[in-house]
Each structure stands twice: as structure tokens, then as C-alpha cells.
Amino acid sequence: MRCFMLILILLSITACDIEEYYGADNSTQQLVETTVVKGNVTNLYTGDSVYQATVQLGSQEALTDANGNYFINYLLSEDEEQNKPTPLRVSADNYFDYEQNVVLSPTINQIDVPLKYGAPIIEQTARVSVPGEFSTYTCQAIVLDYQGWSNIEDVTGHFPYEDNNGNTRLLTQSLNRVNVEHPNRAYYQTRLEYEGAASIYFWITADDHDGFQDSLFHSINIYAPDTLLFGTQ
Amino acid sequence: MFDHNCKIMMPLPFKTGLTIFAFLLGLYAQNSLYAALHGRVIDSENKQPLAGANVYILDQPIGVSTDRDGYFHLSVDRQQLADDTLVVGYSGYVTWKRVLRQCQPGMIIELRRTSYTLDRPIDIYGHRIDLSRAEIPHSQESISVQQIEDIGSVEMADLFKRMPAVHIEGNDLQGRRIQIRGSQASEVNVYLDGILLNNLNIDGAADLSLIVPDQIYKMDVLKGANLPLLGGGAFGGVINIHSRRQTEAGLKFKYQEGSYGKEAYSGHVNIPLTSKLILNYSGSYHQFRPRIEYFSGERFDDKTANPHIFSIRDNHQMDLSYYTDSGQWRLKMFSYRLNYDKTDWSNARDNYLLALNYSNKHRFDLTISQLFSLDRVKRFVVESTRDENIYSNENLQVRAAKTFSKNQLDLQLVSTYAHEALDTESRLKDRQGSRTYFKSHHYDNFFSLSSVLSFTDRPDSARNLWWKTYLGARGDFSATGYRDFGNSLGLRLYWQKEAWRLEPYINYGRNVKYPTLLESAYTRDMLIFTGIDTTFEQLEPEYNRSYEGGLRVYRSWSHAMVNNLEMQMAVFTNTVYNKILKRPLGDLIVQSQIGKNTTTGIESSVQLSGLDNQLNLSLGYTALDIENLLLYQYKPSKKFNLQMQYQTPFGFYLNGLLFYDGKSYAWYFDDRNQLATNRIDEAWDIDFSVGYQFRINALDVSASGYRLNLRNMVINARLSGFNLLDSKGFQDYYLRKRSYQASLSIRY
CATH class of the missing domain: 2.60.40.1120 (Carboxypeptidase-like, regulatory domain)
Known part of the structure; x- marks a missing residue:
């Protein structure tokens, strides 16, 4: 009987991993709870990728590449492992900031961010001389704003010219809205009277109520002068 | 006191009337326990x-x-x-x-005189090994079953509020953790019937929610960093809990209801199966709706509200004791479960314990225990994907203790073997099925041998003066290669004259704490900076050196209201080396082991009690000076409490507790990894409870067809309010929120 018991004990000892009861093992592959957060930043209206957008996740920061992709190795805090949301903030020039609280998964997180383009876009501009009147032009511009044409605060033209003494001067003049074709697109026009010789180039700036600005530089090809973008003289 | 039974044999209408009369008579019987x-x-x-x-x-x-x-x-x-x-x-x-x-x-x-060598009759006696009595002298507090009844809370945390230098932290999810003398929660060893409970949690801090106050018979709080027998690795102190072991048949049931959807049931039963075999069971169920998130980063004003959190805890303990002529056997089974649920996140914790204890009259005690804990966290980040984190912890402890006594010499030996294993697994479950993306297995084995030799001596000239010298030694070994020897010294002087008793004491000692399995595992993957080396393979153990001096004064009077006075005072200094400091650095955690801290403090308490505990007044004060707040955060620098308990002979009682926590500071690394300071303001608060307890001492009712024997039945109804001033609100931990509670208990 005793012998049987001894065999039983010996068997039970060999059955379990005896080394575990006197040795130690602390080896691991990876214990740090870092999670990968990646995604793509795009323009909400056009679907184009946004280059060099700043992606800020908690205390970590990254910039998007030319394809709009970003990649962050993020260390989850104790609270974030309990589903506490992490603030995500994406910002880029001419775009509205994107802010969202995200609950991060401990493995891989794909967070694609569509950014709202905030600035007005001057699509086209043209300057056409008024027939029969010396140094008088009509300047036209088509401005797009995704937040609606009413969001466009001011469209201004900047027109360099040479006065009678040979000095270069700048004529700054607001363009007036003349027509609305689309909820987002508006047509602007003004009549220019230079007190000297008009330069072949000018630029237009557009400001909106959100504080964004766009500008478009335009130079006139004297061999193929501008034609009116809309309307008649 | 009624000692005889009232037997009633009368026609039925009289019977009912008399039953009520006898019942009422019982109410006026004494309520003394x-x-x-x-x-x-x-x-x-x-x-x-x-x-x-x-x-x-x-x-x-x-x-x-x-x-x-x-x-x-x-x-x-x-x-x-x-x-x-x-x-x-x-x-x-x-x-x-x-x-x-x-x-x-x-x-x-x-x-009989010792010279007589007669054949002595064999005495059957129970032996309860109490290592806290054999420890070198320290500041010590005890809570007895009577005091637990008086405070009448379901929470262990409320029992500690009146104690100087003891502070409770944590919440329902993390558990209630205890800190002593400004220590961390992992630096306090908590024992339940000789079983170390710290290893149930991966960070090594014991969760006091495991234990329901109703199952405690006696609890010793030993403060100090150099306790060789119980305090291996305990730089704060030791909590030693003995659970109830009633030998007589008994039953108790308690129901509690309170704020925040709190509902609790608890009870215990004692069944003597035979005269030698006794079964004790105690259990509890507790549910709670905290209404806020327990994000530890949100300690201050910014607690996130969440009405959908629901937590359930339940707890079962069964003891089977078998008494023989030479000793006693005890089989203990214990389970604790926590379910914490919120939307898309849940944590289920299961803890099991199985222990066998044998003690005999040769003052030998052996405990073999197996602890198992399973901690599962389920997360849904995307609805279809479930992420699961599983920690399972296994712990085998074998502890043998033996006391030798000869003349004035006492030697207490304790040897402990502990096997710890930790498995972690992370799984992802989605439409494609379940897959494990991380798995690890760690284990370690520890062995320790500790002894305390004490020697009593007295001068021939003064009979009322004697002293006891203590010499403690402790050796710790681990399979990872740590070898340490710690020693401690203590001296306690006893002086007694008439109603006065004075017990001054001093102690000095060294202690060591080994890194937890998880801490050691982290070192493999992370950058470690020490004072000398920039990277190295293994963590150093944490060392501690402490000194303490104190005085206990007892004075008794023959007056009924003012019967007993107990004063305690201690001055201590406690230095810790090699503390691990974790800080996040980008997507890395940097662990530096350069932490050194010295905590110096003073604690004092005065307790005044009347005969039969009719009136009980206690006053406590603690002041701490913590050098390094980066390692020891949020420890109130000052604590003060005043407790009053009054019991009328008719069973009506009143308890009041006024307490103050001073300012506490922390340095921490914020979201941007910058070093920042935070402060929790000082706060006053009040706990108050009123109740009525009555006892039916002896009542035997025989009505037609059935027989009801009511003996020693105690009914206790109580209304309590905790943190009435609500001074901390959600700013600190949830423990500080105002809550009310009504309870009814029946003990038979």
C-alpha cells in the first residue's frame, strides 16, 4: 500500500511541471501595451488626401504623408484600457480642426479623418478691358466656399499699376457679388479705373466669416487676353 | 440574566398572549455580549x-x-x-x-506546585496560533467582533476610520486598499487565518472587499516596517484577520440598504455536525451603482458621470473544523467574485482559496493554501469586435510555525514557501473567430525563514517591573536569485503599579521586498535606469530600514462610566530604497529604480471606555512627513479622528465619528509627460449611526403542533450616515461620498 502511494506521488510529481515549483521564469516577448493607430486624412468635399496634417492623439503627435496617411504607436493608460476615450485632434492649413474622442482598441486602430475644408476657393478670375474706355477694365472672379456663398465675407482685388510719374502703385478694390449660381458658388465683379498704366498681373483675395483666406495670382497673356467669365459688357 | 427556560403549557388564547408578553420581557433583558x-x-x-x-x-x-x-x-x-x-x-x-x-x-x-509529579489529566484545549502576539514590539491596534458589530458597516473601510496612521484608498473596481503610515497599498500584508491575500491581485495590494466585516472575529493591525514573522515585504504594516469559529449552533442574517442602489445581504451559520466537527459558513452579496467612472486619472473635479455602471460582489466562506484530543484540523474554502459592468466594458474577477490548517497543542501550526484568481476584462471598441484581457494568478503557500517556550525564553519560528504563477492572455474576438495576440507565463518561487527570540527578565528588587527583549531574524530567498537577510531588534518594558500600567518599547529592523512578477517581466521589455548603470537585466529588491519608539499607558478606575484608559504613542522613521518609478515616455514606459524615500511620523491615540463598553471615546492623531511625493502620492499629511460610542442599558445606541484628513500632495506626469503637482484639500467629515439592539435571552414557546426555541436571539436595527458633510464629493475617491444606509440584523 505504501509503495503504491509512493508511486502515485511520484507519478503526480512527474505529471506536473516540477521545475515550476523551484525555478523562475520571467521571459516575455512584449508586455508594453502599445497600440497602433493609423489612418488617412482626406478632404471631406473632394476626397483628396491632406498632406502634412497634424494628428494629435493624447500626448502623441504625427504628420500625414503625401498620401494623407499617418501612423502612431500609442501607449494606453490605465484609464484608456477601461474605455476612457482619448482625445484626437487633427488640424491642417485651410481646414477646420477635427476633434473627436476615440476609444482605442489595444491592437490596431484605423481612424480615417475627413477634414472639412474651411477656406474659400477662388476658382477663376479674369480682367477684361472695357471697349472704348481708356484704362478701364472689368474684373471678374468665381469664388467657391463649401460652407455656402453667404459665408464669403469679402473678395478683394489687388491691382498693381504704374502711375504717371513712373512709380509702381497698388489699387485695392473690393469685388461685388453679382450673381449666385449654386449654394456654394458666387460670382463677383467690379469695374476698375486705373490712374496710369495697368500691370499685366494682379491677385484676388477672398476672406470668409470663419477667418480663412484664399488668394489667386493671375497674369494676363497679352497674346490671348482674358474673356469674360460670365455676363456681357 | 435569564438562565432557565420559561415553559408555557396553557390553552391557546392564553398562549399567544403570553408569548407576546414573554417576548417583550425578553427585550428588557440585558444586552451584554x-x-x-x-x-x-x-x-x-x-x-x-x-x-x-x-x-x-x-x-x-x-x-x-x-x-x-x-x-x-x-x-x-x-x-x-x-x-x-x-x-x-x-x-x-x-x-x-x-x-x-x-x-x-x-x-x-x-x-499544583511544580515539584509535584503527579499524572496530570489531559486537557483538551484549542490553540489558535497568533503570530501577531509573538512579533517584536510595535504599535498595534485590534478590532474585536464587538467593535465590528458597533460600527455596523458592510465595508471594511469604515472599520479603519478611527485608527491613527491607517488610511483607506481605492474604489469598488480596484478594491479597497489599505495604507499604513503613508505606505503604498502593496506594502501592507493582509492575512486571513494565516493566508496571505496580497497575491490575489497582480500588483500585490490586498483588496479588503474580499472580507466582509461580519465574518471577522478579530483583526490586528500591526504598524511598522520591520515585522519579521508576518511582515516580509510589508513596509507599512500587517493586517492579521481571524475569522469566526463559533462552536455553538448559531445563525445571523443581516440586510442593508443604502444610497447609490446599495443593497447587501450577509449572514453566517454555525452547525456543530458532531461534538468534534463544526461547520461554519458565512456569505454576503452586495450590489452597488456608483454613477461615476473610476478613472484614476480623474481624481479631482473632472469625474465622468456614467449612470450605467453596476457592480455586484459576492463572497462565500466555509470552514470545517475538526477537533481531536491533540489538535485541530481546519479546512477552509473561500470564494469572492466581483462583476463590474458598464456599457461596452466589463470586468469579472473570481478569487478562490482552498486551505488546510492543522494546529496542535505542541504549538505547531501548518497551513497549506492554494489561491487562484482570474481577472477578465472584456472590451468592445467596435461592436462586432470584443477584446479580452485575462490575468490568471495562481499561488501556493505553505507555512509552518512552531513556538518553543522554556522558562523565560520564547522562540517563534515561521517558515514559508510560496509558489506564484501568472498567466496573461489577450484575445480578440470578431466575426472571423477568436485569436490570441499576446500570451505570457511567468512563475517564481520564494522561501523564507523567520524567527523571533524573546526573553523575559525582571529585577529582583522591583516586582512590578519586567522587560522583554526581542531578537528577530529573517532570511528570504527567491528562485530568481535574490538572497537577503534581515534582522530586527526590540525591547518592551512593563511597569505596573496599582491601576497604572506603562509599556514603553523601541524597535529597529530591516526588511526587503521583492519585485512582483509583473514588475520583473516588464524589465525585459523596458528601459531601466539605475543610479549607476543605464540598462540592466534584473531589478534590485526594495530595501527598508526603520526605527520606532513608542509608549502604551493603561489606567483603570472602579467607576462604571470611566473604567479604562488606554493611551498609545509612537514616533517612527522609515526609509525605503530602490523604489520603482514608472513614467511614460512616448510609447514607452521608463522604469527607474532610483527611488529613495524617508517617511517620518508620529501617531497617538487615547481611548476611554466604560464598563461593558457602555461609553467609548477615542481620539487619534497622526502626522506624516514624506520626503519623496513622486513615489508616495496622496498620503494625507495629518489625520485626526474623534469617535464616540454610547450604549444605553435598554439597547439603544449611538455612534459618532468625526475625522479630518489633512492636505495631500502628489507629483505626477500629466498627459504631456510633464511633471505636475496636484493637491487634495484638507477635509472634515462625520459618520453617524443610531440603532436599537435587543436580546431575547431565554424563551421557549410550545404552541399547538410546533415548538419554537428562541435563545439568545439578538435583533439589531440601525440607521447610519457616512461622510455627512460630503466635503470631498467626487473630487477624491468614491469612499468620500455622502451615503446613507439602513440595516437590520438578526442573530440567533
Whole structure:
């Protein structure tokens, strides 16, 4: 009987991993709870990728590449492992900031961010001389704003010219809205009277109520002068 | 007190009337739990009284000396201590021992001189090993079953509020954790019937929610960093809990309801299966809706509200005790479960414990215990994908203790073997199925041997003065290669004159704490900076060196209201080396082990109690000076409390507790990894409870067809309010929120 018991004990000892009861093992592959957060930043209206957008996740920061992709190795805090949301903030020039609280998964997180383009876009501009009147032009511009044409605060033209003494001067003049074709697109026009010789180039700036600005530089090809973008003289 | 049973044999209409009458009569019976045990000690030969004989309960802090005529009067809870041993000792005489169950009030104890070598009758006596009594002198507090009844809370945390230098932190999810003298929660060892509970949690901090106050018989709080027997790795102190072991049949049920959807049921049953085999069961169920998130980063004003959190805790404990002539066996089974649910996140924690304990009259005690804990966190980030984190912890402990006593010399030996294993697994479950993306297995083995040698000595000239010198030694070994030796010294002086007793003491010692499995595992993957080396393979153990000096004063009066005064004071300094400091650095955690901290402090308490605990007043004060707040955060620098308990002879009682936590500071790394400071303001608060407790001492009702025997039935109704001033709100931990609670308990 005793012998049987001894065999039983010996068997039970060999059955379990005896080394575990006197040795130690602390080896691991990876214990740090870092999670990968990646995604793509795009323009909400056009679907184009946004280059060099700043992606800020908690205390970590990254910039998007030319394809709009970003990649962050993020260390989850104790609270974030309990589903506490992490603030995500994406910002880029001419775009509205994107802010969202995200609950991060401990493995891989794909967070694609569509950014709202905030600035007005001057699509086209043209300057056409008024027939029969010396140094008088009509300047036209088509401005797009995704937040609606009413969001466009001011469209201004900047027109360099040479006065009678040979000095270069700048004529700054607001363009007036003349027509609305689309909820987002508006047509602007003004009549220019230079007190000297008009330069072949000018630029237009557009400001909106959100504080964004766009500008478009335009130079006139004297061999193929501008034609009116809309309307008649 | 009623000792006889009232037998009623009458026609039915009279019966009911009399039953009610007898019931009411029972209400006016005494409500004292403490029965007085009195007797006389005489010499067996000449029947002369023996004055100054020591009458005490073995391994319990209860004892008196006989008066001039050999009489003694000991107020003990005979029901609770039924299987403890009453000891009568007198120098030159054979020590008399008998189990308390067999002791009758008014008995005459005859002591035999040692020169007599008669065949002594064999005494059956219960032995309860109490290592906290054998430890080197420290500041110590005890909570007895009576005090637990008086505070009447479901939460362990409320029991500690009146104690100086003890602070509770945590919440429902993390558990209630205890800090002593500004220590971290992982630096306090918590034992339940000799089983270390710290290893149930991966960070090594014991969760006090595991234990329901109703199942405690006695709890010792030992403060200090150099306790060789129980305090291996405990830089704060030790909590030693003994659970109830009633030998008589008994039943208790308690229902509690309170704010925040709190509902709790608890109870215990004692069934003597035979005269030698006794079954004790205690259990509890507790549900709670905290309404806020327990994000530890949000300690201050910014607690996130969440009405959908629901937590359930339940707890079962079963003890089977078998008494033989030579010793006793005890099988213990314990389970604790926590379910914490919120939207898309849940945590289920299961803890199991199985232990076998054997102790005998040769003062040998062996405990083998197996602990198992499973901690599962389920997360849904995307609805279809479930992420699961599983920690399973396994722990085998074998502890053998033996006491040797010879003349004035006592030697307590304790050897412990512990096997720890930790498995972690992370799984992702989605439409494609379940897959494991991380898995690890760690294990380690520890062995320790500790001893305390104490020597009692007294001068020949002064009979009322003696002292006890303590020498402690402790060796710790781990399979990872740590080898450490710690020693401690202590001296306690006893001086007694008339109603005064003075006990000054000093101690010094060293202690060591080994890194937890998880901490060691982290070192493999992370950058470690130490003072000398930039990277290295293994963590250093944490070392501690501490000094303490203190004084205990007892004074008793014959007055009924002011019967007993107990004063305690201690000054201590505690230095820790090699503390691990974690800081996030981008997507890395940097662990540096350069932490050194010195905590210096003073604690004092005064306790005034009346006879039969009718009036109880206690006052406590603590002041701490923590050098390094980066390592020891949010420890109140000052604590003050005033407690008053008043019990009328009719069963009505009143408890009030006023407490103050001073400012506490922390340095921490914020979201941007910058070092920042935060402060929790000082706060005053009040706990208050009123209740009515009545006892039916003896009532035997026989009505037609059935027989009801009501004996010693105690009914207790109570209304309590905690943190009435609500001074901390959600700013600190949830423990500080105002809450009300009503409870009803029936004990039979």
C-alpha cells in the first residue's frame, strides 16, 4: 500500500511541471501595451488626401504623408484600457480642426479623418478691358466656399499699376457679388479705373466669416487676353 | 440574566398572549455580549489563595491578575472564545489550562506546585496560533467582533476610520486598499487565518472587499516596517484577520440598504455536525451603482458621470473544523467574485482559496493554501469586435510555525514557501473567430525563514517591573536569485503599579521586498535606469530600514462610566530604497529604480471606555512627513479622528465619528509627460449611526403542533450616515461620498 502511494506521488510529481515549483521564469516577448493607430486624412468635399496634417492623439503627435496617411504607436493608460476615450485632434492649413474622442482598441486602430475644408476657393478670375474706355477694365472672379456663398465675407482685388510719374502703385478694390449660381458658388465683379498704366498681373483675395483666406495670382497673356467669365459688357 | 427556560403549557388564547408578553420581557433583558467569568485561584495543597496569579486567554490580549484573596474577574466573550484556552499561571506552580467552553463562573482553580509529579489529566484545549502576539514590539491596534458589530458597516473601510496612521484608498473596481503610515497599498500584508491575500491581485495590494466585516472575529493591525514573522515585504504594516469559529449552533442574517442602489445581504451559520466537527459558513452579496467612472486619472473635479455602471460582489466562506484530543484540523474554502459592468466594458474577477490548517497543542501550526484568481476584462471598441484581457494568478503557500517556550525564553519560528504563477492572455474576438495576440507565463518561487527570540527578565528588587527583549531574524530567498537577510531588534518594558500600567518599547529592523512578477517581466521589455548603470537585466529588491519608539499607558478606575484608559504613542522613521518609478515616455514606459524615500511620523491615540463598553471615546492623531511625493502620492499629511460610542442599558445606541484628513500632495506626469503637482484639500467629515439592539435571552414557546426555541436571539436595527458633510464629493475617491444606509440584523 505504501509503495503504491509512493508511486502515485511520484507519478503526480512527474505529471506536473516540477521545475515550476523551484525555478523562475520571467521571459516575455512584449508586455508594453502599445497600440497602433493609423489612418488617412482626406478632404471631406473632394476626397483628396491632406498632406502634412497634424494628428494629435493624447500626448502623441504625427504628420500625414503625401498620401494623407499617418501612423502612431500609442501607449494606453490605465484609464484608456477601461474605455476612457482619448482625445484626437487633427488640424491642417485651410481646414477646420477635427476633434473627436476615440476609444482605442489595444491592437490596431484605423481612424480615417475627413477634414472639412474651411477656406474659400477662388476658382477663376479674369480682367477684361472695357471697349472704348481708356484704362478701364472689368474684373471678374468665381469664388467657391463649401460652407455656402453667404459665408464669403469679402473678395478683394489687388491691382498693381504704374502711375504717371513712373512709380509702381497698388489699387485695392473690393469685388461685388453679382450673381449666385449654386449654394456654394458666387460670382463677383467690379469695374476698375486705373490712374496710369495697368500691370499685366494682379491677385484676388477672398476672406470668409470663419477667418480663412484664399488668394489667386493671375497674369494676363497679352497674346490671348482674358474673356469674360460670365455676363456681357 | 435569564438562565432557565420559561415553559408555557396553557390553552391557546392564553398562549399567544403570553408569548407576546414573554417576548417583550425578553427585550428588557440585558444586552451584554460579554459574560463575566469569575473564579478563585488557590494552592492545591494548603488551599491558600494565590495573589497575583496571571489569568489569561492563550494567545489573546485578554488577561487579569488575581487579587489579594485569589479572586479574579475576567470579562470575556465566552461564545466567541469558546474554543480558546483559559490559562492560569503562577511562578512555582504548574500552569493550568482548560478550554473556555468547560469553564464555569465561580469555579475554584487549584494550582499544583511544580515539584509535584503527579499524572496530570489531559486537557483538551484549542490553540489558535497568533503570530501577531509573538512579533517584536510595535504599535498595534485590534478590532474585536464587538467593535465590528458597533460600527455596523458592510465595508471594511469604515472599520479603519478611527485608527491613527491607517488610511483607506481605492474604489469598488480596484478594491479597497489599505495604507499604513503613508505606505503604498502593496506594502501592507493582509492575512486571513494565516493566508496571505496580497497575491490575489497582480500588483500585490490586498483588496479588503474580499472580507466582509461580519465574518471577522478579530483583526490586528500591526504598524511598522520591520515585522519579521508576518511582515516580509510589508513596509507599512500587517493586517492579521481571524475569522469566526463559533462552536455553538448559531445563525445571523443581516440586510442593508443604502444610497447609490446599495443593497447587501450577509449572514453566517454555525452547525456543530458532531461534538468534534463544526461547520461554519458565512456569505454576503452586495450590489452597488456608483454613477461615476473610476478613472484614476480623474481624481479631482473632472469625474465622468456614467449612470450605467453596476457592480455586484459576492463572497462565500466555509470552514470545517475538526477537533481531536491533540489538535485541530481546519479546512477552509473561500470564494469572492466581483462583476463590474458598464456599457461596452466589463470586468469579472473570481478569487478562490482552498486551505488546510492543522494546529496542535505542541504549538505547531501548518497551513497549506492554494489561491487562484482570474481577472477578465472584456472590451468592445467596435461592436462586432470584443477584446479580452485575462490575468490568471495562481499561488501556493505553505507555512509552518512552531513556538518553543522554556522558562523565560520564547522562540517563534515561521517558515514559508510560496509558489506564484501568472498567466496573461489577450484575445480578440470578431466575426472571423477568436485569436490570441499576446500570451505570457511567468512563475517564481520564494522561501523564507523567520524567527523571533524573546526573553523575559525582571529585577529582583522591583516586582512590578519586567522587560522583554526581542531578537528577530529573517532570511528570504527567491528562485530568481535574490538572497537577503534581515534582522530586527526590540525591547518592551512593563511597569505596573496599582491601576497604572506603562509599556514603553523601541524597535529597529530591516526588511526587503521583492519585485512582483509583473514588475520583473516588464524589465525585459523596458528601459531601466539605475543610479549607476543605464540598462540592466534584473531589478534590485526594495530595501527598508526603520526605527520606532513608542509608549502604551493603561489606567483603570472602579467607576462604571470611566473604567479604562488606554493611551498609545509612537514616533517612527522609515526609509525605503530602490523604489520603482514608472513614467511614460512616448510609447514607452521608463522604469527607474532610483527611488529613495524617508517617511517620518508620529501617531497617538487615547481611548476611554466604560464598563461593558457602555461609553467609548477615542481620539487619534497622526502626522506624516514624506520626503519623496513622486513615489508616495496622496498620503494625507495629518489625520485626526474623534469617535464616540454610547450604549444605553435598554439597547439603544449611538455612534459618532468625526475625522479630518489633512492636505495631500502628489507629483505626477500629466498627459504631456510633464511633471505636475496636484493637491487634495484638507477635509472634515462625520459618520453617524443610531440603532436599537435587543436580546431575547431565554424563551421557549410550545404552541399547538410546533415548538419554537428562541435563545439568545439578538435583533439589531440601525440607521447610519457616512461622510455627512460630503466635503470631498467626487473630487477624491468614491469612499468620500455622502451615503446613507439602513440595516437590520438578526442573530440567533
